[in-house]
Amino acid sequence: MINLEVPRKFRPLIAQAQQVAQGVLRPVSRKYDREEHTYPKELDFLAALIQGMSDGGGAGGAGAAAGREAKSNGSESNGAAPDGMRNGGNLASALSIMELCWGDVGLLLSMPGQGLGNSAIGAVADDAQLERFGGRWAAMAITEPEAGSDSAAIRTTAVLDGDEYVLNGEKIYVTAGERADLVVVWATLDRSQGRAAIKSFVVERSNPGMKLIRVEDKLGIRASDTAAFSLEDCRVSKADLLGDPAIAPKGGFAGVMRTFDNTRPLVAALAIGVARAALEHTRDVLAAAGVEVDPDAPAATQSAAAAELLDMQADYEAARLLTLQACWMADNRRPNSLQASMAKAKAGRMGTDVCLRCIALCGSAGYAETELLEKWARDAKILDIFEGTQQIQLLIIARLLLKKTSAELK
Amino acid sequence: MSVADRGMGLGFKALNSLAGLELVDRLGLRKPAERLLYQASRNGARAAGTAGRTFSAAARLGRPARLSTAASSGVFSLLPDDEQRMLRDTFKEFGREQLRPVAQAADAACEAPEALVRQAAELGLTMLGVPEELGGAVTERSTVTAVLVAEALAHGDMGLATAILAPAGVSSALALWGDADQQSAYLPPFVGDDVPAAALAILEPRPLFDPFALQTTARRDGGGFVLSGVKALVPTAARAELFVVAAQLEGQGPALFVVESAVKGVFTEAEPAMGIRAAATARLVLEDVELPGLALLGDADPAVYAECVHRSRLAWCALAVGTAQAVLDHVIPYVNERRAFGEPISHRQAVAFAVSDIAIELEGMRLTTWRAASLADQGKPFAYEAAIARRLCVTKGVDIGSQGVQLLGGHGYVKEYPVERWFRDLRATGVMEGGLLV
Numbered sequence: 001m002i003n004l005e006v007p008r009k010f011r012p013l014i015a016q017a018q019q020v021a022q023g024v025l026r027p028v029s030r031k032y033d034r035e036e037h038t039y040p041k042e043l044d045f046l047a048a049l050i051q052g053m054s055d056g057g058g059a060g061g062a063g064a065a066a067g068r069e070a071k072s073n074g075s076e077s078n079g080a081a082p083d084g085m086r087n088g089g090n091l092a093s094a095l096s097i098m099e100l101c102w103g104d105v106g107l108l109l110s111m112p113g114q115g116l117g118n119s120a121i122g123a124v125a126d127d128a129q130l131e132r133f134g135g136r137w138a139a140m141a142i143t144e145p146e147a148g149s150d151s152a153a154i155r156t157t158a159v160l161d162g163d164e165y166v167l168n169g170e171k172i173y174v175t176a177g178e179r180a181d182l183v184v185v186w187a188t189l190d191r192s193q194g195r196a197a198i199k200s201f202v203v204e205r206s207n208p209g210m211k212l213i214r215v216e217d218k219l220g221i222r223a224s225d226t227a228a229f230s231l232e233d234c235r236v237s238k239a240d241l242l243g244d245p246a247i248a249p250k251g252g253f254a255g256v257m258r259t260f261d262n263t264r265p266l267v268a269a270l271a272i273g274v275a276r277a278a279l280e281h282t283r284d285v286l287a288a289a290g291v292e293v294d295p296d297a298p299a300a301t302q303s304a305a306a307a308e309l310l311d312m313q314a315d316y317e318a319a320r321l322l323t324l325q326a327c328w329m330a331d332n333r334r335p336n337s338l339q340a341s342m343a344k345a346k347a348g349r350m351g352t353d354v355c356l357r358c359i360a361l362c363g364s365a366g367y368a369e370t371e372l373l374e375k376w377a378r379d380a381k382i383l384d385i386f387e388g389t390q391q392i393q394l395l396i397i398a399r400l401l402l403k404k405t406s407a408e409l410k
Numbered sequence: 411m412s413v414a415d416r417g418m419g420l421g422f423k424a425l426n427s428l429a430g431l432e433l434v435d436r437l438g439l440r441k442p443a444e445r446l447l448y449q450a451s452r453n454g455a456r457a458a459g460t461a462g463r464t465f466s467a468a469a470r471l472g473r474p475a476r477l478s479t480a481a482s483s484g485v486f487s488l489l490p491d492d493e494q495r496m497l498r499d500t501f502k503e504f505g506r507e508q509l510r511p512v513a514q515a516a517d518a519a520c521e522a523p524e525a526l527v528r529q530a531a532e533l534g535l536t537m538l539g540v541p542e543e544l545g546g547a548v549t550e551r552s553t554v555t556a557v558l559v560a561e562a563l564a565h566g567d568m569g570l571a572t573a574i575l576a577p578a579g580v581s582s583a584l585a586l587w588g589d590a591d592q593q594s595a596y597l598p599p600f601v602g603d604d605v606p607a608a609a610l611a612i613l614e615p616r617p618l619f620d621p622f623a624l625q626t627t628a629r630r631d632g633g634g635f636v637l638s639g640v641k642a643l644v645p646t647a648a649r650a651e652l653f654v655v656a657a658q659l660e661g662q663g664p665a666l667f668v669v670e671s672a673v674k675g676v677f678t679e680a681e682p683a684m685g686i687r688a689a690a691t692a693r694l695v696l697e698d699v700e701l702p703g704l705a706l707l708g709d710a711d712p713a714v715y716a717e718c719v720h721r722s723r724l725a726w727c728a729l730a731v732g733t734a735q736a737v738l739d740h741v742i743p744y745v746n747e748r749r750a751f752g753e754p755i756s757h758r759q760a761v762a763f764a765v766s767d768i769a770i771e772l773e774g775m776r777l778t779t780w781r782a783a784s785l786a787d788q789g790k791p792f793a794y795e796a797a798i799a800r801r802l803c804v805t806k807g808v809d810i811g812s813q814g815v816q817l818l819g820g821h822g823y824v825k826e827y828p829v830e831r832w833f834r835d836l837r838a839t840g841v842m843e844g845g846l847l848v
Contacts, residue, residue: 001483001491002554003788004781008484081485091486295797296716301618314801317781318774325777328486342770391763398762401738401769402746409757 004321007087010095017096020046021103026372029104032223033375037215039179040110040223047112088331090262094269094323101273102280105379106223108270115176116140116263116387117184120200123259124243133202139180141171141229149392151186152195156231158187158241165201165241167209167234175386177227178215181205185231189247197247202240209234220378261337264344264387265326271351271383272320278376279316282358283309285365305361312354319347338400345393348384355380456679456695459671462606462651467594474590475541477551479789488780490558497538498558504533505566505732510828513567516688517831520680522573522646530574531605535559539582539848544593545601546585553721553786556582556848557728557779564732565739568835569688571729572846576645576689579725579847580608583654583666583718587708595704596652596668606651610722611641611694612844621656621719621843624664626696628657633703635659637667637696645845647678647692654707655696656715656844665710666718667701675699685834689845718847720796721786725846727779727799730807730839734772737814737832741765745817764813771806778802783848804840811836 006014024042032040080086100108108114117138125133147153156169167187177183183203190197203210209232216226238245286292291305299307322343329336355377359366366373384390399409490498508526516522538556540546548555556578563571581600584593599606612621626639637657644653651671659665669676677695708714745756745765755761782795811833815822822829 001480001485001487002489002494002780002784003482003485003487004777004784005482005486007486081483081487083487083489083491085485085487085489087486295794296622296719298618298620299801301620310797310801311805314778314798314805315774317778317795317798318771318802321777321781322770322774324486325488325773328488338769339773342773345766346770346774391759394763394766395759397766397769398756398759401742401765402756402762404756404762408754409759409762 017099025103036222090327090330094327097269098273106221109224136181138182139176141174141185143173156187164235167231172228174227178225200242261340264340267387268323268343268347271347275354278355278358319350341393341396351380459676471590501562509566509570535578536581536600540585553783557783560728561732564729568733569686572689576609579610607649608652611644612656613642615642624658626657628659635701637699641694643691645689666707667705723800725848727803730803734810
């Protein structure tokens with residue numbers, strides 16, 4: 001049965017997330033925007049709360065670590081519709097992320113224990129690794145100074161030496177890299193073998209071979225630390241390589257990339273949370289100024305401001321539903337690469353677009369630091385960049401629709 | 411009895427026996443007399459309303475039959491049920507095999523082939539919104555089903571889909587809001603063998619038209635009403651036997667009236683437009699049309715009228731989604747096959763990204779439309795959701811129509827390919843009010 005409403009069983013989770021967003025995140029939102037690099041200590045007890053929500057079952061994680069929850073919840077039979085369709089961890093995570101990012105995106109990205117590395121570990125780790133790394137905060141290090149979207153071009157090397165791999169290279173833009181316990185580092189076993197030789201390694205933050213070079217000063221999401229590392233003869237146990245250590249000519253890298261099918265809709269959810277904050281604020285500001293959208297009247301007979309608000313709300317809703325679709329497919333084990341990228345592309349561009357237009361509608365009050373609108377616009381911009389830029393998403397979508405390889409459609 | 415069983419009984423089976431070419435042949439063999447009549451009406455001559463059948467109650471109902479709302483499972487899902495899938499697939503096939511091949515000719519002729527309209531009626535479209543106890547095919551509200559069917563038909567051709575779906579709009583309106591007398595009088599033909607042409611008339615000929623600020627008026631006169639005004643771009647108006655007309659009821663507000671075409675003072679004037687030409691759009695002119703008290707639908711309840719407007723807008727959203735899907739399905743093989751500078755043009759990001767954008771926005775149009783329809787079926791408010799879907803379908807649908815032509819370049823601009831028609835058809839979405847209803 002076609003039903004696009006938020007599942008009943010997730011309402012408590014969403015209400016809880018909204019309380020956190022309103023009561024904990026919003027009040028310190030501006031503080032950590034101003035005090036970049038200061039650790040938001042308010043998050044420590046939140047992390048415990050969220051872990052509790054997640055372990056409680058059914059609800060799924062609140063942060064980016066949902067890929068793992070999706071795996072376990074997807075096989076549960078509780079709450080399935082008569083036609084077998086179920087709502088699991090991916091959807092739950094997206095919905096709670098939307099609420100929390102209505103509070104603050106940067107703070108959500110700093111949520112202890114909810115790093116992108118946790119998703120990778122959850123998706124591909126073996127049982128011993130799950131045991132070893134479970135409950136610890138893991139960041140993800142892919143990007144290098146000379147390799148961004150083209151992640152197959154990374155230069156960080158991993159050389160087997162006895163029972164250890166020795167990593168050498170430089171990693172940048174590692175979200176939560178300073179604060180996490182672990183960093184999942186992408187490195188190549190053999191640069192001449194391209195994608196197939198790229199593996200991920202779990203590195204302890206305390207490893208003396210991994211040196212923090214700097215923490216970035218950024219346009220937005222300033223509450224979230226973005227680290228750069230150098231790896232200098234960084235020795236990692238053989239047992240900390242995630243997945244198959246063999247260089248498989250086919251499929252290995254694709255497997256790594258597939259974890260994005262779970263994480264991209266969640267990044268889309270980040271953008272949707274911010275956009276909703278901006279839209280609600282602008283709607284209230286405009287209402288106070290005497291402008292309200294009449295859904296029944298034609299756009300052309302309403303004020304330009306009302307028509308623009310309606311336009312933005314339509315784009316927002318499209319992005320939101322695309323995101324829920326991608327999560328629903330993941331929860332029901334349906335291939336969702338196309339829908340995940342469509343959600344990310346639409347939500348990414350919508351988030352920035354909506355926030356910037358809302359500033360213009362609110363005028364000086366939108367641009368000044370007295371309100372959070374200008375911050376939301378700065379925060380939103382990253383969401384059209386990380387976890388695959390707008391352009392990369394369009395490329396993925398086009399290759400899938402047109403049945404083109406990356407060699408044909410570059 | 412399920413929709414499937416009933417559907418099979420009433421003519422889904424006819425699908426298999428129909429060859430696409432047969433219809434083209436029939437169009438070619440159209441009688442010269444009909445052709446003349448058509449030309450006359452096309453040249454702007456005013457024709458009296460079709461002297462159709464007399465609508466009278468065969469058996470009186472004690473109370474109006476209503477469809478129940480569907481209880482939600484509470485689970486987010488985009489999986490249509492078995493019946494919906496069967497209907498969608500059936501009408502997608504009908505669209506592909508029966509509509510698409512004759513679409514260009516119908517567009518040029520400003521008319522849907524009569525045999526095709528009859529064929530579509532035999533498929534039971536007018537029964538999908540009508541309760542079983544009135545001879546219809548369903549027990550629950552089926553806005554989602556109607557949306558899926560409209561989407562599927564528009565994938566074949568938007569103009570022909572409009573022509574074919576117009577009577578279903580009227581039968582659904584009667585099922586939703588008609589009282590026992592109205593249902594007894596008007597519904598039986600819509601579930602019989604000879605379904606009349608009929609249409610919902612809301613739009614009026616002026617800029618910035620607002621369906622909640624009508625200039626067509628209805629004044630009370632004795633126990634009845636007198637209607638005056640002009641309705642624009644009414645699908646199949648020239649051959650329609652029944653209209654549901656929106657008019658401002660004096661002292662009350664906008665309301666819906668059932669108007670038989672044979673009544674004195676009802677005229678139609680052909681009004682061909684940029685697109686959806688196969689729907690034979692025409693103006694409906696009402697000159698002091700005297701109607702009985704029975705004509706007022708839904709007791710002039712403002713909520714009924716608003717719901718009618720929302721449902722009509724959703725119907726146009728569904729058509730836009732189906733048509734935009736047709737654009738996407740057409741441009742994908744084209745850009746893969748068309749070569750320039752030694753390779754398929756799809757190897758260029760400027761081209762490939764345009765295809766991605768069509769797919770993204772199309773999916774957003776579809777999901778917002780489905781959401782509003784699903785809320786309607788659950789008996790929940792859907793005014794805001796319908797407005798969102800409409801906004802998206804209007805802006806993105808028009809873009810997609812334009813991009814379709816752009817991707818084919820010069821080929822897109824000539825009638826050899828259907829994209830120029832989709833460009834014209836998709837512009838209807840923001841303009842049309844009424845005409846159809848889901």
